[in-house]
Amino acid sequence: MIRQVAKAFTCLAALAGLFALGSGGALAQNEVKSPTLDAVKKRGQLICGVDTGIPGFAFQDSAGKWQGLDVAYCRALAAAVLGDPEKVKYVGTTSKVRFSVLQSGEIDVLIRDSTHTLTRNTELGLAEPAVNFFTGESFMVRKALNVAHVKELNGATICVLTGTTLELNIADFGRANNIKINTLLFEKPEEAFAAAEAGRCDGYTDDGGSVAASRSAMKNPADWVILPELISREFLGSYTRQGDERWSILVKWVHYAMLEGEVLGITKANVDQIKGETKDPETRGFLGLEGNFGKFLGVDNDWCYKIIKSVGNYGENYEMYFGPNALALPRGWNELYTKGGLQAPLPWR
Amino acid sequence: MVRRPSRRAYVGQWIFLLAVIAGAGLLLRMLAENLALRNMHFGFGFLASPAHFDIPFHLISWSIFDNYGRALLVSLLNTLLVSAMGIVAATLLGLTVGIMRLSVNWLIRNLALVFIESVRNTPQLVQIIFWYFAVLQALPPPRGSIVIPGGLFLNVRGLYVPDVIMSEGGLFAWLAAIALVATPFAWRLKFGAKRVGPWALLLPICAAGLLAAGTERIEFPKLTGFNITGGTQVPPELVALWAGLSIYSSAFIAEIVRSAIEAVPKGQHEAAQSMGLRRAPVLFLIVLPQAIRIMVPQLTSQYLNLIKSSTLGAAVAYPEIFQIFAGTVMNQANKEVETIIIVMAVFLAINLLASAFMNWYNERVALVER
Structure with a gap:
């Protein structure tokens, strides 16, 4: 009898040991291995590559503080990883050097209104x-030209920034529509604006958001009209180095967190109140009150709370930098998927 | 052991050379490894792929279907064009200002001084951008073009000159060009004891005749829509860069000219005057030919600087090699290392050729001392 009991206990013990081992293994699998994440945590600072200065995306205000949609993403990432949105060092990068700076490891992530393309990915x-x-790609032309559509720009000269995907788009568009749009390639926006202002070119072209920004920078914005067509897809987003999958995944989910906040109606202002009152399981999971989504990503469980608390959700940021009081650019494709836009977060499951 | 000092020096140099080669090899290997780590491949095959972008100003034909290799050639020619124009203008202007600097007239002398000091002491990039916007602001929009007799138009988009369209695939034009190039050589030819001399001037006259014979039609620029079509456009970017480069260099050249003239022994000057020569012949026949010997080595380095500075054209939208190749092509083809290597190699080649030519010239004019 005693023997049998002992046997049973041994069996149980062995089983328990197996489970313990198994669960230990499972825990080990959950641990996130990312050299970039480790480096950021150890440094206590995120090094974020942004534009050298463009309204809407990344610019320094009169107090020298960085502002803009891309900057908000840097702050969100720092809030998620380090718990403090201020722990960011911004590195302004030109379109020529941006990818080299990222590849060489000088920055942790590049969030610099850069178009995602196949060749950059490969x-x-x-x-x-x-x-x-x-x-x-959008066009801004002089109102006096009386041009209503891009197709009517045959023979016109357009100022462009060099080292971008824009030159290619113009050539392709011209070929497809059998017209010739002349280009004038500038290194920096200041000279390009001044040349447009002086009448050296009939218009200026850039990504939709940047064109709206440029128009606001002209001496008399009312003299310039933005044509309705977009002649290309320029889907701008963040870049990371390959070979650090977990870091890229974190960057991706920080973006989704900004969107999910808007989907759930959580803003910078009401996040504390909602956190205290909510019983909705989805919201509780998002704010880190339940589940362990944060652990899977290698950050604290309340990472989304920190993001919303420090920078707000996507819609708030769009409103602040592109809304009617800023560059007055309609949200269009950047609306949430529920409102007919393309911005769609994957589910928190 | 190697005992003789001369041989020891040799061995030392060889060891140093080997070390340099090994170092360079190591760097290249590291580059290749690092590129491979980032899934990038080193190679120049991309030169054959189509470019798909437009180059606003080109001397030879360019279409968006041409490849990156031709883009390199087109932008190289643009660089060479502005450099050559710059060198000629800077030399002429520098010579004038340098001579003005030595004038006995107080006003002329000090005007030259003010010019030199203000040009030498401001950044070149700032000057180029200044000239660009000065040119742009001064000119009217296309609709209000200044019409210059002979079918020329001048406006903010540039100077439009009539296009001469040659028949026979430009054969006559080539013959005319050859005749022009051959003229100075023909001048020096000797038949027996007789020099060809002024008879060589028949060649340019023939060239003009050939051009007239080969011209099919002349296309005049005309105002259509909001632009001028037809004819050849000389863009304001070229003019601004040309002005920026040549004016900046001319200030340095002026100082070189002045110092070289002053370095010619005063006795030469006085001797020439005592022969009854007037001021101008003294300068151009006696002093300057001797001063050139002193000038040439310094001029060489000014010319090389000017060629290198032509890359500043990227700031004013002049499509030179740095902007097109190290800008657009680099970004389009995703070949940073390769494009920069090519641009550096091209500049090295241009400058080595230029200095080789100047060295040859220097040897020709230098005093042969026995």
Whole structure:
């Protein structure tokens, strides 16, 4: 009898041991291995590559503080990883050097209104985690030209920034429509604006958001009209290095967190109140009151709470930098999927 | 052991050379490894792929279906064009200002001084951008073009000159060009004791005749819509860059000219004057030919600087090699290392050729001392 009991106990013990081992293994699998994430945590600071200065996406305000949609993403990422949106070092990058700076490891992530393309994903060996701004190449021309559509620009000269995908789009569009649009390639926007202002070119072209920004920078914005067509897809988003899958996944889900906040109606202002009162399981999971979504990503469980608390949701940021009081750019493709837009977060499950 | 000092020096140099080669090899290997790590491949095959973008100003034909290799050639020619124009203008202007600097007239002398000091002491990029916007602001929009007799138009988009369209695939034009190039050589030819001399001027006259014979029609620019079509456009970017490069270099050249003239022994000057020569012949026949010997080595380095500075054209939308190749092509083809290597190699080649030519010239004009 005693023997049998002992046997049973041994069996149980062995089983328990097996489970313990198994669950230990499972825990080990959940642990996130990412050299970039580790480096950021150890450094206590995120190094974020942004534009050198463009209204809407990344610019320094009169106090020298970085502002803009891309900057908000840097802050959100820092809030999720380090718990503090201020722990970011911004590195302004030109369109020529941006990818080299990322590849060489000088920055942790590049969030710089950069178009996602096939060759950048393959030949440059970069990962494209998330699109934070859907737009296309847009044209701004002098009102006095009386041009209503891009197709009527035959023979016109357009100022363009070099080192971008824009030159290609213009050539392709011209070929497809059997017209010739002349281009004038500038290194920096300041000279391009000044040349447009002086009448050297009939218009200026860039991504939709940037064109709206450029128009606001002209001496007399009312003299310029933005044509309705977008001649290309320019889906702008973040870039990371390949070979650090977990870091790219984190960058991707920080973007989704900004969107999910808007889907759930959680804003910077009401996030504390909702956190205290909510019984909705989805919201509780999102804010880290239930489940362990944060652990799967290698950050604290209340990472989404920290993001919304420090920078707000996607809609709030769009409103702040592109809304009627800023660049007055309609949300269009950047609306949530529920309102006919393209911005769609994957489910928190 | 190697005992003789001369041989020891040799061995040392060889070891140093090997170390340099090994170092370079190591760097290249590291580059290849790092590129491979990022799934990038080193190679120049991309030169054959189609470019699909437009180059606003080109001397030879360019279409968006041409490949990156031709883009390199087109932008290289643009660089060479502005460099050559810059060197000629900078030399002429520099010579003038340098001579003005030595004038006995107070006003002329000090005007030259003010010019030199203000140009030498401001950044070149700022000057180029200044000229660009000065040119743009001064010119009217296309609809209000200044019409210059002979079918020329001048407006903010540039200077439009009539296009001469040659028949026979430009054969006559080539013959005319050859005749022009051959003229100075023909001048020096000797038949027996007789020099060809002024008879060589028949060649340019023939060239003009050939051009007239080969011209099929002349296309005049005309105002259509909101632009001028037809004819050849000289863009304001070229003019601004040309002005920026040549004016900046001319200030340095002026100082070189002045110092070289002053370095010619005063006795030469006085001797020439005592022969009854007037001021101008003294300068151009006696002093300057001797001063050139002193100038040439310094001029060479000014010319090389000017060629390198032509990359500043990227700031004013002049499609030179740095902007087109190290800008658009680099971005389009995703080949950073390769494009920069090519641009550096091209500039190295241009500058080595230029200095080789100047060295040859220097040897020709230098005093042969025995």
